[in-house]
Amino acid sequence: MTTATRRVAPPGSLVPVADDVYAFVQPEGGWCLNNAGLVAGGGRSVLVDTAATESRTRHLSRQIARIVPDGPDHVVNTHFHGDHTFGNGLFAPRAVIVAHAGTRADTEEAGLGLRHLWPDVEWGETPLTLPTLTFRDELTLHGGGPRTELLHVGPAHTANDVVAWVPERGVLFTGDVVWSGVTPYVLMGSVTGSLRALERLRALGPAVVVPGHGPVGGPELIDATEAYLRLLQRLAEDGLRRGVDPLRAAREADIGAFAGFLDPERLVGNLHRAYAELEGLAPGARIDVAASFKEMVVFNGGLPACHA
Numbered sequence: 001m002t003t004a005t006r007r008v009a010p011p012g013s014l015v016p017v018a019d020d021v022y023a024f025v026q027p028e029g030g031w032c033l034n035n036a037g038l039v040a041g042g043g044r045s046v047l048v049d050t051a052a053t054e055s056r057t058r059h060l061s062r063q064i065a066r067i068v069p070d071g072p073d074h075v076v077n078t079h080f081h082g083d084h085t086f087g088n089g090l091f092a093p094r095a096v097i098v099a100h101a102g103t104r105a106d107t108e109e110a111g112l113g114l115r116h117l118w119p120d121v122e123w124g125e126t127p128l129t130l131p132t133l134t135f136r137d138e139l140t141l142h143g144g145g146p147r148t149e150l151l152h153v154g155p156a157h158t159a160n161d162v163v164a165w166v167p168e169r170g171v172l173f174t175g176d177v178v179w180s181g182v183t184p185y186v187l188m189g190s191v192t193g194s195l196r197a198l199e200r201l202r203a204l205g206p207a208v209v210v211p212g213h214g215p216v217g218g219p220e221l222i223d224a225t226e227a228y229l230r231l232l233q234r235l236a237e238d239g240l241r242r243g244v245d246p247l248r249a250a251r252e253a254d255i256g257a258f259a260g261f262l263d264p265e266r267l268v269g270n271l272h273r274a275y276a277e278l279e280g281l282a283p284g285a286r287i288d289v290a291a292s293f294k295e296m297v298v299f300n301g302g303l304p305a306c307h308a
Contacts, residue, residue: 006120009033009307011056015061017208017216018169020145022067024060026051029182029213031045032083032114032121032308036060037173037210037299039166040067042144047072047095048164048173049212050087052114052308054124057087068196074141075097076150077131078175078212079158080106082114088129098139099131100152102160107131117293153200155178155193155284157186157212163201169206177201178225180214187269187292191229191236192284198226214262223307229257232267236274246271247295265300268292 012026012035020041024031038050045068051057064071075092077085077099085107090098099107106128115123141148146168156159157176164173177187177197186194201209202222209221214287239249252268258264269292276287 007307011059012036012051012063014038014060014067015216017210018166018171021169021171023216024063025216026056028307029180029215030260031304031306032118034083034176034212034256035210035214035216037164037171038067038072039148039164040145044143044145045072046076046141046143046148046164047091048076049078049084049175050075050091052083052086052126052164053122054087054090054126055122056308057090057126060087061090071095073143076104076148076162076164077103077107078162078164078173078289079103079154079160080110081158081176082110082112082126084175084212086112086114086123086126088131089127092129092132096133097129097131098133098135098141098150100154100160100162100240101134101136102154103158103162104131104134106158113140118303121306121308139141139217151200153197155190156197157189157194159189159284161189161197165204165206167204170205171210172201172204172208173210174212177210177213177274178211178221180211180217180221180224181261182213183258183263183266184225184228185266185269186229187266187273187287187289189273191233191270191274191277192300194229195226198222198229214237227293228261231255231258232270232274236271236278240275240278246275247299250299263304265296268296268299272295
């Protein structure tokens with residue numbers, strides 16, 4: 001497939017979800033089409049995550065400028081994956097890039113490697129720009145508007161996920177801990193850790209949930225993500241009992257209501273993590289990501305679609 005014939009998804013839109021709080025949603029939410037968020041008001045603002053490519057990040061920046069002409073004061077990276085971090089450089093050094101200490105280390109280690117998976121994507125200039133402010137457990141960003149509480153909830157999607165909670169508005173930006181109509185992906189994090197994180201997020205009582213990918217919703221998105229992970233655990237237990245590998249287990253699986261979710265090939269990677277945890281691997285511990293991705297390609301019958 002060439003760049004000329006490659007399908008590109010529409011640009012995202014910044015939409016209000018509460019007073020002074022906005023969600024940037026990129027349809028359809030598949031690989032590298034992540035969501036972001038903006039908390040404004042009182043002369044200071046927080047951007048939650050960026051975008052994968054230069055052009056998409058510039059579009060995000062223009063959308064933000066309608067609300068905050070000078071751009072955000074802080075940029076939060078919920079985790080290290082490039083679709084959420086590659087746009088950091090467009091906002092720094094004016095904005096302080098904030099992340100969990102482990103996310104900073106993982107961002108540096110991963111570099112721009114994601115770009116190599118989909119060489120036909122027009123990535124543009126996305127210089128690796130690391131966070132300059134890190135924390136371990138919790139950090140609250142204050143301004144004249146609603147405060148933004150950053151909570152470390154990983155391992156979940158990765159080893160060190162952070163969510164951004166705006167308690168005065170009841171809005172929760174979950175990063176890739178929660179998904180909406182898109183298959184969750186926990187290969188680099190934890191199944192059991194994700195379930196613990198979801199329980200913690202539910203206890204916050206959010207009215208609005210902005211997932212890492214897919215349409216904005218409410219607490220039902222937490223429920224749906226949990227239901228998928230519970231099914232994943234059952235499939236892994238059955239696969240181990242029958243002595244079949246994750247690829248075969250995925251091919252034979254009946255995923256019921258989740259059959260219509262985007263990127264179903266992630267089931268293979270998820271089963272690798274679920275198998276490993278059932279066999280004693282600690283949540284968030286390293287796993288062979290490359291080998292699992294190759295099996296996802298086999299399951300999919302080709303490279304997974306990326307329309308960034």
